[in-house]
Amino acid sequence: MKxxxxxxxxxxxxxxxxxxxxxxVGGVNIHGFxxxxxxxxxxxxxxxxxxxxxxxxxxxxxxxxxxxxxDKLRIGLQLFxxxxxDAANNKVTLDWAYxxxxxxxxxxxxxxxxxxxxxxxxxxxxxxxxxxxxxxxQGIYNDLLRDxxxxxxxxxxxxxxxxxxxxxxxxxxxxGAINSDEDSGxxxxxxxxxxxxxxxxxxxxxxxxxxxxxxxWETPLAGLKLGYSIFRSDVEVPVAFGGGAIQGALEGPTxxxxxxxxxxxxxxSLAAEYMQRRNVSTxxxxxxxxxxxxxxxxxxxxxxxxxxxxxxxxLGAYYSEYYPNTDDRDGENEAIDHTAxxxxxxxxxxxxxxxxxxxxxxxxxxxxxxxxLAVDNAGNDYSNNxxxxxxxxxxxxx
Amino acid sequence: xxxxxxxxxxxxxxxxxxxxAAGDVVVIANPSVATSSLSKQDVSNIYQGKxxxxxxxxKIVFVVLKGSAAHEQFLTEYVGKNDSxxxxxxxxxVFTGKGTPPQAFDSDEAMIDFVAKxxxxxxxxxxxxKVANVKTITVQ
Numbered sequence: 001m002k003x004x005x006x007x008x009x010x011x012x013x014x015x016x017x018x019x020x021x022x023x024x025v026g027g028v029n030i031h032g033f034x035x036x037x038x039x040x041x042x043x044x045x046x047x048x049x050x051x052x053x054x055x056x057x058x059x060x061x062x063x064x065x066x067x068x069x070x071d072k073l074r075i076g077l078q079l080f081x082x083x084x085x086d087a088a089n090n091k092v093t094l095d096w097a098y099x100x101x102x103x104x105x106x107x108x109x110x111x112x113x114x115x116x117x118x119x120x121x122x123x124x125x126x127x128x129x130x131x132x133x134x135x136x137x138q139g140i141y142n143d144l145l146r147d148x149x150x151x152x153x154x155x156x157x158x159x160x161x162x163x164x165x166x167x168x169x170x171x172x173x174x175x176g177a178i179n180s181d182e183d184s185g186x187x188x189x190x191x192x193x194x195x196x197x198x199x200x201x202x203x204x205x206x207x208x209x210x211x212x213x214x215x216x217w218e219t220p221l222a223g224l225k226l227g228y229s230i231f232r233s234d235v236e237v238p239v240a241f242g243g244g245a246i247q248g249a250l251e252g253p254t255x256x257x258x259x260x261x262x263x264x265x266x267x268x269s270l271a272a273e274y275m276q277r278r279n280v281s282t283x284x285x286x287x288x289x290x291x292x293x294x295x296x297x298x299x300x301x302x303x304x305x306x307x308x309x310x311x312x313x314x315l316g317a318y319y320s321e322y323y324p325n326t327d328d329r330d331g332e333n334e335a336i337d338h339t340a341x342x343x344x345x346x347x348x349x350x351x352x353x354x355x356x357x358x359x360x361x362x363x364x365x366x367x368x369x370x371x372x373l374a375v376d377n378a379g380n381d382y383s384n385n386x387x388x389x390x391x392x393x394x395x396x397x398x
Numbered sequence: 399x400x401x402x403x404x405x406x407x408x409x410x411x412x413x414x415x416x417x418x419a420a421g422d423v424v425v426i427a428n429p430s431v432a433t434s435s436l437s438k439q440d441v442s443n444i445y446q447g448k449x450x451x452x453x454x455x456x457k458i459v460f461v462v463l464k465g466s467a468a469h470e471q472f473l474t475e476y477v478g479k480n481d482s483x484x485x486x487x488x489x490x491x492v493f494t495g496k497g498t499p500p501q502a503f504d505s506d507e508a509m510i511d512f513v514a515k516x517x518x519x520x521x522x523x524x525x526x527x528k529v530a531n532v533k534t535i536t537v538q
Contacts, residue, residue, distance in 0.1 A: 022492075031492050066495060071450075071457045076495040096495050105443075105450055115494050123494045130486055130493070160448040162439065168448065222478045264483055266474075308482055397489070 022398055032063035033397035035128045043387030044369060045376040047135070047143055048085025051389065058391070059083050060126045062095060074100040077113075080126060084143055085376070087185035095126070096151055106159040110174075115151050117172045117214035118229045119258040119273055122149060127397070132269070132306035132316030133348045134362045134391040138371050139300025139322025140258065140275045144185035149231065149256075152176040152210055168218040178207035178233060190237060190250070192373040202247070203238035210234070216260075227260035239283070248285040252293075254278070267308040274301040297326045306348075314350040319343075324370050338385035342370035358395045364388060422525035423472045425535040426510065430456070430517045435536040441476040444520060446487065447497045452518060459519040463509050464502040468524040476537060 023030040037058035041051040048055040059082060066076030080095035082088045098112030115123040124130045125141055135143070154176015161169045180186045187201045194200055210233035217226045236251040255278045263270040277298040284291045300323070306316030322342040323329050331337030348362040367386050425441065427433075432454055436444075443449035444460050452458055463469045473484050491497035503509040506527035513519040514531035523529065 029492075029498050033493070062493070064493065064495065066492075066498065068498065074495075078493070078495065098495060100495070102450065105448060124490050127489070127493050130490055160443070162443060162449070164439070168439070168443065170448070264479060267480060267482075269483075308480075311482070 028065050028067045030063065030065055031398060032061075033127055033129060033395060034061040035059055035393055035395040037128075037134065037391055037393040039389065039391050041387065041389035043384045044372045044380060045085075046372060046389050049376040050085065055085060057083050057085050058393075059090070060128065062126065064095075072102050074102075076100075082126065084185060087144060087183065087188050089183065091181070091183065093181070104159070106161050108158050110156040110158065111154075113151050113153050114156050114174055114176070116149060116174065116212050116231060118149060118212065118231050118256060119275070120227065120260045120262060120271060125150070128360070128393055128395045129358050129397045132314050132350050132360075133304070133318060133346060134360050134393045135346070135364070137273075137300065137302040137304075137318060137320035137322075137344065139298075139320055139342060140273060140302070142189075142371065144189045144373075146186075147180040147184035148178065148186045148205065148207070148233075148235075152178055152212065154210075165220060167220045170214075170216040170218070172212070172214045174212045176210060178210050180205040180207070188373070188375065192375045194239060194250075195374060197241070199239050199241045199248075201237050202240035202244070205235065205237045207233040207235050223264040225260075225262045227258075227262075229258045229260070231256040241285075246285065246289070248283060248289075248291075250281055250283055252279065252281040254280075269304075269306045271304045272302065275299065296324070299323045299326045306350075312352045314348075314352070316348040316350065318346050320346075322368075322370055336369070336382045338368045339370055339372075339382070341368040343367040356396055356398055358397075359393070360395075361390070361392045363390045423468045423475070423522050424525055424527070424529065425472075425476075425520070425522045425537055426513050426529060426532040427521075427535050428513055428515075428517055428519040429531070429533050431520065431533065431535075433535070434533065435538055437538055438476055441537055442478060445473075445477045445484075445500070447491065456518050459516050461501045461503060461509065461512060461519065461521045463506070463522060464504055466504075466524065468506075468522060472522045 038056055039048050039051040039058050040054045045051045048057050062078050062080040064076060064078035068074050077097035078095040079092055081090045081092045083090045094113055096113050096115050098110045098114050100108060100110050102108035117123055119140055121136055121141055125136060128134065152174055154174060156172060156174035158172045163169055182201050182205055186205055190201045212231045214229040215227060219226060232253060232255045234253050236249055239248045239250050258273055258275045260273045279296045282291055282293045300321065302318050302320035304318035306314055308314040328340055331340030334340050345365045346362060348360055351359045353359060365388055369382060431452060440449060444458055450458055470481055473479050473481060477484060479487060488499035492499060503512060506523040509521045509523055510529060510532055513521045
């Protein structure tokens with residue numbers, strides 16, 4: 001990790017001094033990014049475990065290498081590291097690495113570790129410079145669950161079909177396995193859910209068989225793009241209760257569907273997405289304990305707008321809602337009703353200092369605590385349903 | 399008065415930069431390219447990496463003219479994106495491993511020279527540029 005940060009720091013300092021282009025060594029293209037953020041909240045610790053005091057434990061860095069070997073064959077990989085509070089902790093991971101053979105424009109094959117095209121932003125969720133907001137709507141793009149959804153080890157088909165007067169259709173079909181590091185944030189999220197029953201994740205989170213499909217239609221109306229994506233994964237997590245006295249496993253399928261719309265008109269960008277998630281979880285325990293099966297349907301949507309007033313300044317906003325259990329939107333069955341929803345109004349100011357440097361500042365007014373983790377808020381009486389958080393981020397990319 | 403000045407400033411800031419810098423654009427290609435006309439959809443697909451070969455199967459090499467009024471107008475008219483949106487599109491390709499952004503030139507002369515010497519190349523220049531050793535493509 002140190003070498004990655006040193007390299008990125010040297011490159012970023014060079015960019016202050018003057019123009020720096022993407023590096024190319026022996027036909028290998030090199031690109032990278034590094035973001036350092038700051039989170040501050042009132043009422044609850046959010047995303048990171050100590051945001052009520054302000055937290056700099058919020059960063060991402062990545063560097064990629066790619067080469068076009070022939071007209072049809074391309075290879076590349078990206079190394080990635082992030083920190084989000086007491087999760088992830090800047091461990092260097094392989095973000096993506098695959099060979100891409102494009103036989104025709106309408107049919108190509110990818111093999112390796114491939115980013116998952118779920119919604120408009122999942123593939124690019126770690127690259128702050130590619131959007132206006134700092135924090136994506138957490139109902140769909142939950143930052144702690146990132147590693148469970150970001151990439152798959154497998155194979156995929158993809159292509160672009162020119163439908164002439166009906167626009168263009170882009171598709172991706174991917175199948176493979178996901179191995180999530182329990183320290184990546186997924187383990188923390190699971191432990192938060194298991195804490196009330198005295199359990200905790202006790203090993204690697206394995207998704208042996210996962211599938212994803214995505215369709216994106218560039219409509220004949222200039223600037224309007226519609227999308228649909230689906231992801232299904234069978235998850236298995238070893239779980240321990242009573243300090244390891246009872247060993248079990250949490251297993252079952254998760255199905256995620258996202259409907260997307262994006263419209264670009266001059267300097268205006270509008271986007272809206274709607275997500276449905278269905279979890280069927282079995283807590284497999286040794287006899288004589290029962291193995292309960294739980295089915296949960298979740299739902300989230302957001303509307304966003306951003307406008308680039310001048311080259312260096314963009315103003316953005318979004319409103320999102322998230323319901324972790326659609327059968328109990330009002331929290332009537334919850335001990336604290338506002339844990340049943342999260343309604344987030346966000347406003348972002350983005351400043352493009354130059355081609356390589358971006359600074360953003362953002363405020364969120366939140367109603368509800370559906371994504372507030374109890375493990376980050378020990379001793380909090382959850383008396384507030386309305387609370388605020390803010391984020392700032394400085395990003396360099398080349 | 400202050401409020402009027404403030405509102406005027408907001409309106410001026412909101413005007414797209416291209417309004418003040420619009421000019422005609424000529425699409426050019428290497429003489430080896432068989433076609434003489436393309437649809438807007440073809441041009442858009444080429445510049446988003448979705449169309450990678452000419453009809454005869456040869457590779458398309460597309461290049462851009464950065465920092466010019468012609469660049470902004472070309473993108474708006476034929477690709478349906480402004481400069482910022484086009485850069486973001488290609489960064490998305492770069493950081494997900496799907497592609498490499500097009501080579502960029504900073505003058506009509508450099509663009510014409512590259513297109514003239516590179517088989518399968520396509521580019522664009524301002525209408526006032528002296529075009530030689532390349533063919534002009536009609537966009538319908």
